[in-house]
Amino acid sequence: MNIISLASRNVYRSGHRSLVTIIAMAFACAMMIVFATLMEGFVAGSERNIVSMNVGDIQIHDLGYRDDPDIYNSIVDSGTLASRIRKIGFTASERQFAFGLLASDQSSAGVLLRGIDLTFEHTVTQIDQHLMSGTWLDLADQHGVVIGKKLARLLDISLGDELIFVGQTADGYMANDAFHVRGILKTVSASIDNAGVYMSSEMLRELIALPEDAHEIVVMRKKRTSPLVIATEQVATLATEQLEVMNWQQLMPVISRFMETAQIQTFIMLLFTYIAVASVVLNAMLMSVFERINEFGIMKAIGVRPWQIVQLIYAETMIHTMLASVIGVVMGGAISWYLQLHGIDMSSIADGISFAGIALDPIWYAQLSTKSLVIPVLFLFAIAAIAVIYPAAKVALIRPLEAIHHR
Amino acid sequence: METIVELKNISKTYQQGEVEVKAVNDVSLSVNKGDFAVLCGPSGSGKTSILNLIGGLDEPSLGNVWLEGVNLATQTNAQLAEIRKNRIGFVFQAYNLIPVMTAYENAAFVLDLQGIKEKEIHQRVMQTLAEVGLVGLEHRRPDEMSGGQQQRVAIARAIVTRPAIVLADEPTANVDSHTAESLLDLMQKLNQQHGITFLFSTHDQHVIDRAQRIIQVQDGTIASDECRV
Numbered sequence: 080m081n082i083i084s085l086a087s088r089n090v091y092r093s094g095h096r097s098l099v100t101i102i103a104m105a106f107a108c109a110m111m112i113v114f115a116t117l118m119e120g121f122v123a124g125s126e127r128n129i130v131s132m133n134v135g136d137i138q139i140h141d142l143g144y145r146d147d148p149d150i151y152n153s154i155v156d157s158g159t160l161a162s163r164i165r166k167i168g169f170t171a172s173e174r175q176f177a178f179g180l181l182a183s184d185q186s187s188a189g190v191l192l193r194g195i196d197l198t199f200e201h202t203v204t205q206i207d208q209h210l211m212s213g214t215w216l217d218l219a220d221q222h223g224v225v226i227g228k229k230l231a232r233l234l235d236i237s238l239g240d241e242l243i244f245v246g247q248t249a250d251g252y253m254a255n256d257a258f259h260v261r262g263i264l265k266t267v268s269a270s271i272d273n274a275g276v277y278m279s280s281e282m283l284r285e286l287i288a289l290p291e292d293a294h295e296i297v298v299m300r301k302k303r304t305s306p307l308v309i310a311t312e313q314v315a316t317l318a319t320e321q322l323e324v325m326n327w328q329q330l331m332p333v334i335s336r337f338m339e340t341a342q343i344q345t346f347i348m349l350l351f352t353y354i355a356v357a358s359v360v361l362n363a364m365l366m367s368v369f370e371r372i373n374e375f376g377i378m379k380a381i382g383v384r385p386w387q388i389v390q391l392i393y394a395e396t397m398i399h400t401m402l403a404s405v406i407g408v409v410m411g412g413a414i415s416w417y418l419q420l421h422g423i424d425m426s427s428i429a430d431g432i433s434f435a436g437i438a439l440d441p442i443w444y445a446q447l448s449t450k451s452l453v454i455p456v457l458f459l460f461a462i463a464a465i466a467v468i469y470p471a472a473k474v475a476l477i478r479p480l481e482a483i484h485h486r
Numbered sequence: 487m488e489t490i491v492e493l494k495n496i497s498k499t500y501q502q503g504e505v506e507v508k509a510v511n512d513v514s515l516s517v518n519k520g521d522f523a524v525l526c527g528p529s530g531s532g533k534t535s536i537l538n539l540i541g542g543l544d545e546p547s548l549g550n551v552w553l554e555g556v557n558l559a560t561q562t563n564a565q566l567a568e569i570r571k572n573r574i575g576f577v578f579q580a581y582n583l584i585p586v587m588t589a590y591e592n593a594a595f596v597l598d599l600q601g602i603k604e605k606e607i608h609q610r611v612m613q614t615l616a617e618v619g620l621v622g623l624e625h626r627r628p629d630e631m632s633g634g635q636q637q638r639v640a641i642a643r644a645i646v647t648r649p650a651i652v653l654a655d656e657p658t659a660n661v662d663s664h665t666a667e668s669l670l671d672l673m674q675k676l677n678q679q680h681g682i683t684f685l686f687s688t689h690d691q692h693v694i695d696r697a698q699r700i701i702q703v704q705d706g707t708i709a710s711d712e713c714r715v
Binding site for chain 2: 081085088089091092373374377378379380381382383384385387478479480483
């Protein structure tokens with residue numbers, strides 16, 4: 080018995096019902112692909128915001144700095160350490176920080192000045208490519224700064240406007256200077272958006288009278304696939320006991336756990352959506368089977384075995400599922416591809432929303448991958464196979480005579 | 487005379503709600519090779535129940551059915567399916583062809599289940615379709631054929647496997663008298679030329695008139711068993 084041929088004819092014969100079933104399955108499959116790619120995009124975007132915009136893979140601080148971010152808790156001889164880290168195959172850049180007050184013509188705000196090494200910062204983060212407006216820092220323009228977008232809004236300033244900083248130097252005097260806005264950043268994180276002011280290390284060192292040391296060394300793996308834990312251990316071997324070496328997952332455990340569970344959340348969502356699909360498949364197959372129960376009775380009477388009837392019903396379901404998968408992948412893939420390019424503009428509801436200190440990008444992009452296409456399809460096949468157990472078993476177990484006289 | 491089917495003290499009781507209905511009551515009967523026999527009687531007399539018991543589609547409440555010496559009561563469902571596939575041909579009142587298959591495919595279906603090679607299937611199906619007068623209609627689906635043509639396909643499906651017996655339940659009930667006569671001509675020819683054993687369940691006088699053996703069933707028992715030859 081050519082089961083595939085017979086099954087495909089039966090699918091074609093019940094054209095209207097098959098179409099409704101296939102459309103329902105395809106729609107669910109497409110939606111799950113879109114959901115999976117959006118979740119993947121969200122995780123990737125969050126990781127990008129955390130790792131590539133600010134935190135990096137690994138950070139080194141003076142042992143007490145994270146609890147007490149005091150100007151004096153600096154990494155002694157940070158330049159030498161950074162250079163040793165680079166020698167063992169990582170990229171590294173030093174940063175200095177200073178708290179203070181920043182004032183514009185209109186307003187003032189508490190800020191954290193972030194001095195960055197313009198030679199190496201671009202090897203550890205992509206913050207220089209994350210400008211909403213203006214241009215990135217330039218050694219030739221030492222008084223030009225780049226600030227967070229909310230801080231710009233708060234101070235009511237735009238590109239070129241003047242700012243006055245007042246703070247404290249490392250030797251206990253008052254630090255103050257005038258700067259002008261070179262650039263305004265896109266959303267990075269709550270702390271940077273609200274209080275971040277970037278300038279060159281040289282400028283900040285001079286301003287706070289900290290000629291050599293740094294408060295933070297940011298380290299990145301050159302190969303993204305190498306294990307983070309091992310990389311952290313390698314970097315830690317170069318640090319003294321006075322220093323604290325932590326990777327971003329240790330620095331931001333809530334975000335790290337959220338990202339780890341994002342896949343589970345996707346699975347749970349897949350499961351719930353597909354339970355609805357299962358009821359559609361079950362209903363369609365029950366209707367299809369009971370409508371033809373007399374036919375199955377005849378088949379059994381002339382010698383078709385119960386197992387062959389189960390195979391036939393499964394073949395019909397798999398044909399439905401296969402067609403639905405193709406349509407679902409095309410539909411879902413196309414929508415996801417569009418969302419990967421253009422994203423969903425959530426600025427009216429999500430602008431300014433942050434999660435565990437990480438600002439959500441107001442444009443939510445999808446990230447299309449083989450995994451996000453394959454998993455929803457595999458789920459669809461599994462759910463369809465489970466949903467059809469009951470009708471298949473029902474027909475397999477019914478006595479031929481009972482089936483023949485079924486009306 | 488070789489016995490194909492033997493029924494010994496068969497009874498069949500059905501439960502209808504709280505009422506027990508005795509459809510077959512202590513029937514003993516044998517069908518011989520080459521018989522062209524009818525079970526006749528009014529509706530509800532038990533003739534179709536006897537046919538179902540012989541075909542292994544139903545189990546007797548009491549007694550035993552032997553088909554070519556095999557006691558059907560000792561067979562598993564899978565073994566019964568094998569017996570039906572290889573040794574019994576069924577012709578039903580409502581034709582009961584598989585609607586998505588052509589005449590050729592319906593006739594070839596059981597041979598395919600038997601695992602016979604395609605070349606032999608083709609040869610046997612074409613020969614059988616020629617015997618039942620369906621040459622040129624082999625690619626038609628059931629909904630493209632008349633009732634008489636569909637019943638011819640059903641007969642072809644029943645005989646193409648060269649079964650020990652063909653069980654035909656009211657085969658002429660759904661066709662006009664002219665078509666009924668031509669179907670009976672066909673089955674009689676198959677019986678006479680190829681020695682195929684036919685057992686009918688019917689109350690159609692056309693069928694009864696053609697039978698060599700008339701088994702009168704009444705209230706679940708054999709009222710008479712008359713042989714005309």
